Amino acid sequence: MNRLRALFHPIFVFIGVQIAWIGLMIVWVYWYFKNRQNLAEFTKKLPPELLESDFNLIVLLEGGVLMLVILAGVYVIFVYWNKQSRLYQLQSNFVSSVSHELKSPLASIQLYLETLKYQKVSLEETRDFVETMLSDTERLSDLIDNILESSKSDPKSMQLQFNSVDIIVFLQEIMVHHQKLFEDKQCVIQLEFIDHIKVSIDGRAMRMVFNNLIANALRYSPAGTILKIEVKQTQKICIIDFIDQGFGFDKKELKKVFKKFYRVQNEETQNVEGAGLGLYISRQIIKNHKGKINVFSEGRGKGTRFMLTLPIDQSFIENNPKSESEMD
Numbered sequence: 001m002n003r004l005r006a007l008f009h010p011i012f013v014f015i016g017v018q019i020a021w022i023g024l025m026i027v028w029v030y031w032y033f034k035n036r037q038n039l040a041e042f043t044k045k046l047p048p049e050l051l052e053s054d055f056n057l058i059v060l061l062e063g064g065v066l067m068l069v070i071l072a073g074v075y076v077i078f079v080y081w082n083k084q085s086r087l088y089q090l091q092s093n094f095v096s097s098v099s100h101e102l103k104s105p106l107a108s109i110q111l112y113l114e115t116l117k118y119q120k121v122s123l124e125e126t127r128d129f130v131e132t133m134l135s136d137t138e139r140l141s142d143l144i145d146n147i148l149e150s151s152k153s154d155p156k157s158m159q160l161q162f163n164s165v166d167i168i169v170f171l172q173e174i175m176v177h178h179q180k181l182f183e184d185k186q187c188v189i190q191l192e193f194i195d196h197i198k199v200s201i202d203g204r205a206m207r208m209v210f211n212n213l214i215a216n217a218l219r220y221s222p223a224g225t226i227l228k229i230e231v232k233q234t235q236k237i238c239i240i241d242f243i244d245q246g247f248g249f250d251k252k253e254l255k256k257v258f259k260k261f262y263r264v265q266n267e268e269t270q271n272v273e274g275a276g277l278g279l280y281i282s283r284q285i286i287k288n289h290k291g292k293i294n295v296f297s298e299g300r301g302k303g304t305r306f307m308l309t310l311p312i313d314q315s316f317i318e319n320n321p322k323s324e325s326e327m328d
């Protein structure tokens with residue numbers, strides 16, 4: 001499959017078109033000079049009207065075919081060139097974003113360390129500094145994890161270790177972990193569920209997904225909003241909704257948010273931090289868990305809902321016949 005794709009590389013397509021053009025011209029010239037005398041004698045025996053009609057038809061047909069081949073080659077080259085140009089622009093934006101994402105927490109950590117080194121601070125201030133530095137190091141760690149995961153050529157090559165996990169407890173632990181971010185953003189987080197549900201997941205990978213979704217909700221929402229997480233179950237599926245009151249998306253953007261390096265560009269989001277990798281990686285992880293992730297938004301300024309679906313652990317269903325009957 002890769003070899004077949006390599007044959008359609010713009011360079012090979014361009015060379016192929018040129019070879020076809022030159023080859024056809026050589027065949028035409030060779031055929032004409034070889035049969036020129038015979039054609040001249042043969043045309044004297046034919047009515048001029050018939051000769052002119054056939055000759056025009058042949059020239060028109062051959063010229064049309066040749067033109068289609070040339071146009072097809074030019075079109076393929078244009079498509080590949082346009083794709084490469086967009087990829088280059090995305091990668092350029094990615095490098096710029098990642099550079100800022102790396103420098104910002106490093107500068108913060110350096111500032112607090114220099115303050116602790118050269119100035120006398122109280123015990124309470126020291127604790128606040130340490131918490132901030134830990135938060136910055138975790139932010140760096142998450143960014144590095146995202147970059148490493150996105151650099152894998154085959155998303156299916158992720159090494160996952162599945163364990164049965166209570167998804168409610170798992171989410172509560174993540175919420176506690178982000179408590180300082182919620183306080184800084186003055187964001188109220190609400191976890192709504194009817195009953196505990198167990199799913200088979202890789203804890204590290206799924207934590208990355210939830211961290212990305214929470215981080216996005218905080219980044220793309222104004223201060224003082226509500227982030228609601230709803231956990232439901234239907235049949236043998238666990239449904240997790242992340243509902244924020246943020247900037248929202250236009251319909252044309254909904255199909256692009258999971259693309260690699262993609263970031264929404266508008267006045268509201270131009271200063272928002274991010275590398276454009278979180279949602280792309282989250283989708284790959286969810287796929288490897290045999291689940292799905294979708295995004296919904298009623299428009300700009302109307303918030304966003306990310307819906308995750310994960311299969312419920314089979315052992316949990318077998319041990320909870322009541323839940324199974326309710327789901328069915």
